[in-house]
Amino acid sequence: MTHSSAPGRRSFAKGALAGAAALFLTTAVTGSAAASGHGGAPLLRLPAPTGPYPVGARVLHLVDRSRNDPWDTGIGVRELMVTVLRPAVPARGFPRVPQLTPGAAAVFASLAHLVRPQLPATGVDWAATLTHARAGAPPLPGRRPALLYTPGGGDARTMGSSLAIDLASHGWTVITVDHPGDASEVEFPDARPERDRIRRTALRPDLDAATFRTMIDTRVADLRFVLDTLGLDRVGVYGHSAGGTAAAQALHEDRRIAAAANLEGYLDQLDGELLPVARRGTDRPLLLAGTDGFRDARLDRSWAALLAHGGPVVRRQLDHTHHWAFTDYAALVPQLEEAGLMTAAGRAAMVGPADPRVTVPTVRDLVRSFFTRHLAR
Template sequence: MSAGCGAAQGTRNRRGTAQAPTGLVLRLPPPTGPYRDRIGVTALYLVDRSRRDPWEAGIAVREVMVSVFYPARDVGGGHPVAPQMSRGAVEVFRAVDVAVHRLPRKGVDWGATRTHAHTGAPAEPVRRPVLLYTPGGGDARTLGTGTAEELASRGYVVVTVDHPGDAGEVEFPVPRAGRGPVRPTVFRGDPRARPWQFRTMIETRIADLRFVLDQLAALAAGRNPDAAGRAVPAGLGRALDLRRVGVFGHSAGGTAAAQAMDEDRRIRAAVNLEGFLDRPSDTPGREPDPYPVARHGVDRPLLLLGSERFPARRELERSWATLLAQGGGHIRRDRIDGGAHWVFNDYGALAPQLQGAGLMPAEARNALVGTVEPAVSVPQVRHLVHRFFARHLPVRDPGR
């Protein structure tokens, strides 16, 4: 079966007998690297007590949720395959993301999609490069699962980061004053149309990424950074080589990835998946202001990856032009022909399944991910991102 294809499947009850499907069960394309059959995953709840939440006045600290994907020592006994989304997140996804992206309101069992990673499996205690992923504005970390699993299958530790208040839906393991168990996005439209909101989003994401790196350093030093005190998989801290750190992000995440590398020397390479490199002005009619990374240029590797059918492609090119004018040999560019803006995350594989099942019209699928088939786009995105990091942050143990 080619990447991105899927079919409705039955779920199972507690006795293990098949149940009738409650809707189309979408499939994430499988990873292809040497660790594809033994990927582990765990969630960490991280709390930065030095910052207040920027989106909700009633939350006195900054909370961040991450998922860590990694090559596992073994995945047998007691380490079930993880769902793409938690139960609480699925309910908010149905209420928020479905409307935003013109997804079908009925006929899909959004909670039934499984990953290829095993919850809590012991990590192979080999030092590996660490890659952080920051999703698009209003998107949750779960939509970067496919690429995260592919990179983990090729020997990387991949940390996908949720930015609460910005992300579509984030479920927390513990209660806290000022929010419910699942926190929805505050966005009601394109943040670039609200300059203060866009600036806050990018600044917060950069601070979140730097905080996550601090917490990973604590984990590598043998401490448990999970603020709920939940156990960390065996060997995970010993799998982190924080001398080799990269970051990749989609849309607003691409903006944050590039600027975070500019601000934090711990980051050795970055991938910007169709993120603007300027911030809109508060003054109507005034040109957007380039971010420092665009004005100064880069002294470490940066990949700029765009799509052919992005409606804001002209504005994107203008925002990238300032950086490209700086010259130097650290920047690489590429493009997904036939792709649209969300071809870079899991929608690239999922939207065509919805169209194929008659649940999503062609125009909605094309607006989301373009006309390119997932059998082409999924391997292409994975290859371009992996090739870039393999060149600049190579895995010394390529798997067995």
């Protein structure tokens, strides 16, 4: 990990490897491709959390009747699915939550190689991967500091499970938010005449400026609605890619957000117009974290505009990595390569060549230490 103004890769590797041993004593990120799931497909594993607490999960269906859905106005309301992850009381008998339910996995399998072209079109049992959260495990008593997670464009909240559960294992309440119509797939409790039980993404590869603007505006409104509905104040928000863009802009718009982490999201529109947070700066802590593989002139320009205002904004970079190293793909993609289902070039284009035993702990430590420093525990 390197600061934007700091030299070299040594600090990145040194800090990352310090946390790797504890992670891999319990769950290996690589070397697991020999295990097989349904039909001989590789059994993909997510890395275990490193905190002292077990984690419980609860799924909520939230309905905002004051807004219509921007991607399908026939629905008439804006619906969200969120997962609340909290430190739990140690208890037996609560099942581990799958990363994807069978229904969501079936839809994702049909979309994965379209949403992320480097992913295999066949050969993966996406329903077989389990998270390290337990469904129905009773939460520990007491109020916990809260974080909201908003995923990248075209991604569902489920692809941020590993980091969210790790944060919860260290004492945070983490709320992962889906943005239906934007996310690859979102599963609701039931079907309605206006929509299917599982909604597919409305995004297309040829994303235009108007669609991107709608996506970011909708995500910010979704996050603020979650704060309203759950009665949250003084929270942190973190997000990847378009989720990072939304997290930074939500920080600008809502004083209930005390700190935010933008994991490689642009701070401008597709037409080059800077977002208000980049034009005006922020008086609350904001982390800008990126990769050397994804960094480009547009990102540098929009981030530099914000950094020029000064204030509590810091930039960090992960070397030998690429854009999806901030997500569960950091652990899953190397396993797919090992199983012969992805090429080395495909892996590099998604998460970079760096060892996940370095990148996974680095991202976890970076996000956790940022919020620990800036949100009172």
